[in-house]
Amino acid sequence: MSKVLITIFGATGDLAKRKLYPSLYRLYKSGVLEEDFAVIGTARRPWTKEMYEDVVHESISSLIENEEDAKTFASHFYYQAHDVNDSEHYETLRELSNELGEKYDTDHNKVFFLAMAPEFFGTIASHLKSEHITDGKGYERLIIEKPFGTSLATAEKLNDDLSKAFSEDQIYRIDHYLGKEMIQNIFAIRFTNFVFEKIWNRDFIDNIQITFAESIGVEDRGGYYDHSGALKDMVQNHILQVLSLLAMDKPKTYHSKDILAEKIKALQSIKIPTTEEVKEDFVRGQYVENDFNGQHFVSYRDESQVDPESTTETFASGAFFVNNGRFNDVPFFFRTGKRMTEKGTRINIIFKKEDSIFGPDQKLQQNVLTIYIQPTEGFSFLMNGKEVGKDFNIGEIKLDFRHDAAILGNSPEAYEKLIYDVLKGDGSNFTHWDELKASWTLIDKIVDVWSKNEVPLYDYKAGTMGPKASFDLLEKYDTEWNWTPDEWYKERNL
Numbered sequence: 001m002s003k004v005l006i007t008i009f010g011a012t013g014d015l016a017k018r019k020l021y022p023s024l025y026r027l028y029k030s031g032v033l034e035e036d037f038a039v040i041g042t043a044r045r046p047w048t049k050e051m052y053e054d055v056v057h058e059s060i061s062s063l064i065e066n067e068e069d070a071k072t073f074a075s076h077f078y079y080q081a082h083d084v085n086d087s088e089h090y091e092t093l094r095e096l097s098n099e100l101g102e103k104y105d106t107d108h109n110k111v112f113f114l115a116m117a118p119e120f121f122g123t124i125a126s127h128l129k130s131e132h133i134t135d136g137k138g139y140e141r142l143i144i145e146k147p148f149g150t151s152l153a154t155a156e157k158l159n160d161d162l163s164k165a166f167s168e169d170q171i172y173r174i175d176h177y178l179g180k181e182m183i184q185n186i187f188a189i190r191f192t193n194f195v196f197e198k199i200w201n202r203d204f205i206d207n208i209q210i211t212f213a214e215s216i217g218v219e220d221r222g223g224y225y226d227h228s229g230a231l232k233d234m235v236q237n238h239i240l241q242v243l244s245l246l247a248m249d250k251p252k253t254y255h256s257k258d259i260l261a262e263k264i265k266a267l268q269s270i271k272i273p274t275t276e277e278v279k280e281d282f283v284r285g286q287y288v289e290n291d292f293n294g295q296h297f298v299s300y301r302d303e304s305q306v307d308p309e310s311t312t313e314t315f316a317s318g319a320f321f322v323n324n325g326r327f328n329d330v331p332f333f334f335r336t337g338k339r340m341t342e343k344g345t346r347i348n349i350i351f352k353k354e355d356s357i358f359g360p361d362q363k364l365q366q367n368v369l370t371i372y373i374q375p376t377e378g379f380s381f382l383m384n385g386k387e388v389g390k391d392f393n394i395g396e397i398k399l400d401f402r403h404d405a406a407i408l409g410n411s412p413e414a415y416e417k418l419i420y421d422v423l424k425g426d427g428s429n430f431t432h433w434d435e436l437k438a439s440w441t442l443i444d445k446i447v448d449v450w451s452k453n454e455v456p457l458y459d460y461k462a463g464t465m466g467p468k469a470s471f472d473l474l475e476k477y478d479t480e481w482n483w484t485p486d487e488w489y490k491e492r493n494l
C-alpha cells in the first residue's frame, strides 16, 4: 500500500507543519509508509531540500523516539519552489515527479494534497492534468481542505473546475471531524448494539442535540472568519456531517459506497425551512465583552481584523428536521459558537418519556445517551435506578465511559486516519459532492433570510453558552439543552 508519491501544495503553511508532517511520520512509524514513498513539498518560498528536511524534522520533533529513523523519514522529502499560477513551474514539477517516482519505485501512484486557499484548487487541478503530471498509470487522488465554496453557486463552480481533471471517486474532501475517534464510533454504537439499533427512530427518540462549543475567540483568523461566520464555518460541514451519521438509515455494508449512499439520502431528506421557519427555528448571536474565569474578553467587533460594525454571527443554533421516515418530526437541535463556556463537542440522544407507575413524587429522568467527541472521548448513558435505602426512591444513574488517556495518546490523529484512508482508497470518511450540494442548499436558505436582517443578531456574553433565544428555542419544543459542564474529567484532573 505504501508505494506512493505525495505532492503537497502549500508545504510551508500552518496545516502542513502542524498536521500533515506529523501524520505522515506516524504512518511511517506504524509501517503504513515504508521505504517506497516520497513527498514533494511545494510553495512559493525558495527553500532547499536541506531547509525543507529541517522543517519536517522540527514539526515531528515531539514524536521522535529514534533520531536515525526520523532522519531517514525526512530524507524522503523534496522541496520545489513553485507558483501555482505559473504554468512553467509545473514542467519542473513533472520532471521531479517522474524522477522520484522511479527512484522510490512508487508504481505511478500519486496523492496531491492541496493545503492552500481554495481559490487555487481549480488552477492546480487543471495544470496537473494539462501538464501531464497525472498520467493515469497508477492511482491518482486529490485531497482538498475546507472551505469548499461559500455558497451552492461557488461550490458548484469549484466542483466543475475540479471535475475537469479528477473524477468524483478521485477527490477526497476533508472534514477532519470525520477522522475523529468518537465520530467514527457512531457507526459502532448504532450498528453493533442491538438495543440502540432497534430504538434509533422517531418512536423512541424525542430529540437529538449536537453541541460544538469553542472557548476560544477568532484568534488571528478574524479576517477570514468575519467573511464566514459560524453557519458556514461549522454548520455547513461538521454539524451537518455529524447529523447525517446520526440520522441515516443502516447501510447495506460497511463500505464507502453504501455508507455514502445512506449519508447522502439523509442529507437530502433534511427539510429546507421556509422563511418563516428560519425566523422561528434558527438563532444567530455574536459575543460581547465579559469577564470570565478571571480574564477579560473583548467583544467580537473589537477583535483584530474584524469589521467594527460586523454582523457576522459567532454563534448559530437551530432545529433541523429529517424527513426520512425514521426521524420525521424529531428535532435535531444544534448549537455552535466561539467564546462559549468551555470547549466541548458532544451529542445527546434524548429518549422519550415513559408513563410512570411510581406517582408524581418520583421524578424520572429521560434516558440520555451522550457521545463525547472532545476534549474527552467516550459515552455515557443516563438512566433511572433505586436509591440505596429502605424507602423506594428513584434516582439518576449515569453509566460513564471515557477512553483511557494513555490509549488515546497512541491513537491516530484525525489527519493520520484520513490520509491512511486515502492511501487505501476508502472514501467513507470524506464528503461527497452530493452531500455538499444538499448542505449548501440548506445553508443558502438560512443565509438568505439572515442577510435580510429581519431576524435579530443576539448578543451573548463571552464565556456563556450563547444567547437566551437558543434556550427559548428548545423550550418551545418542550425540552432543554442537556448540557452539564463536564465534571468527569475535571474531577480526574484530565
Ligand code: NAD
Pocket (backbone or CB within 6 Å): 009, 010, 011, 012, 013, 014, 015, 016, 018, 042, 043, 044, 045, 082, 083, 084, 085, 114, 115, 116, 117, 118, 145, 146, 147
Ligand atoms: P497558510 O496560509 O499557513 O499556508 C498557505 C500555503 O500556501 C503556504 O505554504 C504558501 O506559501 C502557499 N501559497 C500561497 N500562495 C501560493 C502561490 N501562488 N503559489 C504557491 N504556493 C502558494 O494556510 P493553512 O493554514 O496551512 O491552510 C491551508 C488550507 O487548509 C486552507 O484552505 C485552509 O482553509 C485549510 N485549513 C487549514 C487548517 C489549519 O489548521 N491550518 C484547518 C482546516 C482547514
